[in-house]
Amino acid sequence: xxxxxxxxxxxxxxxxxxxxxxxxxxxxxxxxxxxxxxxxxxxxxxxxxxxxxxxxxxxxxxxxxxxxxxxxxxxxxxxxxxxxxxxxxxxxxxxxxxxxxxxxxxxxxxxxxxxxxxxxxxxxxxxxxxxxxxxxxxxxxxxxxxxxxxxxxxxxxxxxxxxxxxxxxxxxxxxxxxxxxxxxxxxxxxxxxxxxxxxxxxxxxxxxxxxxxxxxxxxxxxxxxxxxxxxxxxxxxxxxxxxxxxxxxxxxxxxxxxxxxxxxxxxxxxxxxxxxxxxxxxxxxxxxxxxxxxxxxxxxxxxxxxxxxxxxxxxxxxxxxxxxxxxxxxxxxxxxxxxxxxxxxx
Ligand SMILES: [Zn+2]
Ligand SMILES: [Zn+2]
Numbered sequence: 001x002x003x004x005x006x007x008x009x010x011x012x013x014x015x016x017x018x019x020x021x022x023x024x025x026x027x028x029x030x031x032x033x034x035x036x037x038x039x040x041x042x043x044x045x046x047x048x049x050x051x052x053x054x055x056x057x058x059x060x061x062x063x064x065x066x067x068x069x070x071x072x073x074x075x076x077x078x079x080x081x082x083x084x085x086x087x088x089x090x091x092x093x094x095x096x097x098x099x100x101x102x103x104x105x106x107x108x109x110x111x112x113x114x115x116x117x118x119x120x121x122x123x124x125x126x127x128x129x130x131x132x133x134x135x136x137x138x139x140x141x142x143x144x145x146x147x148x149x150x151x152x153x154x155x156x157x158x159x160x161x162x163x164x165x166x167x168x169x170x171x172x173x174x175x176x177x178x179x180x181x182x183x184x185x186x187x188x189x190x191x192x193x194x195x196x197x198x199x200x201x202x203x204x205x206x207x208x209x210x211x212x213x214x215x216x217x218x219x220x221x222x223x224x225x226x227x228x229x230x231x232x233x234x235x236x237x238x239x240x241x242x243x244x245x246x247x248x249x250x251x252x253x254x255x256x257x258x259x260x261x262x263x264x265x266x267x268x269x270x271x272x273x274x275x276x277x278x279x280x281x282x283x284x285x286x287x288x289x290x291x292x293x294x295x296x297x298x299x300x301x302x303x304x305x306x307x308x309x310x311x312x313x314x315x316x317x318x319x320x321x322x323x324x325x326x327x328x329x330x331x332x333x334x335x336x337x338x339x340x341x342x343x344x345x346x
Pocket of ligand 2: 017094096097098099100101109110111
C-alpha cells in the first residue's frame with residue numbers, strides 16, 4: 001500500500017510503497033482509513049522545523065494523526081469496537097503506568113506516544129491503533145467531517161484552558177485550522193464576540209467569514225490594537241495565540257484586560273521575549289494548551305454530528321493519496337484551510 005512517510009530528519013516527505021501492516025497485538029485494531037486531514041504540525045514535520053526532534057528515533061514513520069475510518073480487524077482480546085464500526089482515533093495516548101495516567105490525567109503523561117509521529121499513522125489505507133483510542137462515530141457521519149474531530153478537539157481544549165464563559169470578548173490570533181477551531185468553540189462556549197486575526201492569509205480569513213465570523217481582521221490592512229478598540233471598545237477577556245510566531249504572545253498580552261487570559265497553542269521554533277513586569281502588575285495569565293483530554297472527544301463528535309454542513313466549510317481540498325505532497329504544498333503556502341486525503345480514492 002502507498003504511504004506518506006518521513007524517511008530522514010530533513011526537509012520533505014516521501015510517498016512510498018510499504019508492506020501491509022504486521023499481525024495485530026493484544027488490544028490493537030486495524031483501521032481502514034476513509035479520510036485523513038493534513039495538520040499544521042504535519043506541515044512542520046514536512047518542513048522539518050525545530051520542535052519535532054523527538055520523532056528522530058522513530059524514523060522512518062508514516063505520518064497522519066487526524067483520521068476517520070472503519071474497524072477492519074480485531075487483535076487478540078478486543079471486544080469493542082466491533083468489526084465495521086465507524087471510528088475516529090485520539091492519536092495521543094499515555095504510558096498507562098505513571099501517576100498521571102493512574103489519576104486518569106493521561107494528557108499530563110510525560111511518556112505519551114502519538115500515532116502518526118512516533119508510530120505509523122493514517123496517510124495510508126490501513127493503520128494499526130490501540131482499541132481504546134477509538135471513539136465511535138455515527139455511521140451516517142461523513143468520514144471527511146469526522147476526520148475534523150482531532151483539530152476541533154484541540155480547539156475545544158484550548159477554549160476550556162482559557163476558561164471562556166458566557167459573554168466573554170475573545171480574540172484569536174491566527175486563522176489556520178487551530179485558530180478557526182478555537183474561534184468556533186469559543187463561540188459555542190458562549191463568547192459574546194470572537195475576532196479572528198490573520199496576516200497575509202486571505203484564503204483562511206475568508207473561510208472565517210464563511211463560518212459566520214463578522215470580526216475578521218487582516219493585519220496587513222489594520223493594526224491589531226485599532227481593530228480591537230473599534231470592535232470591543234477596550235481590551236478583551238481572553239486572547240488565543242495560534243500562530244507559532246513569538247511576537248503573537250506580546251500582541252496577545254497587549255489587548256487583554258487586567259487579569260485576562262492568554263492561551264498559547266502554537267508550536268514555536270524560537271523563544272519569545274515577554275514583558276514580565278507588565279504581566280506581573282497586570283496579573284495576566286499565560287496558559288499553554290496542546291492536544292485534548294479524552295472527555296473532549298465525545299463532545300466534539302456530537303457537535304459534528306449535529307451540524308456537519310457548517311463544519312464541512314473547513315475542508316478546502318480533498319485529494320487522493322497519490323497527490324498528498326501537493327496537499328502539503330498547498331497547506332504550506334496557506335492556500336488551503338483543511339486538506340483531506342482520501343486513501344481509498346482511485
Ligand atoms: Zn493535528
Ligand atoms: Zn503515563
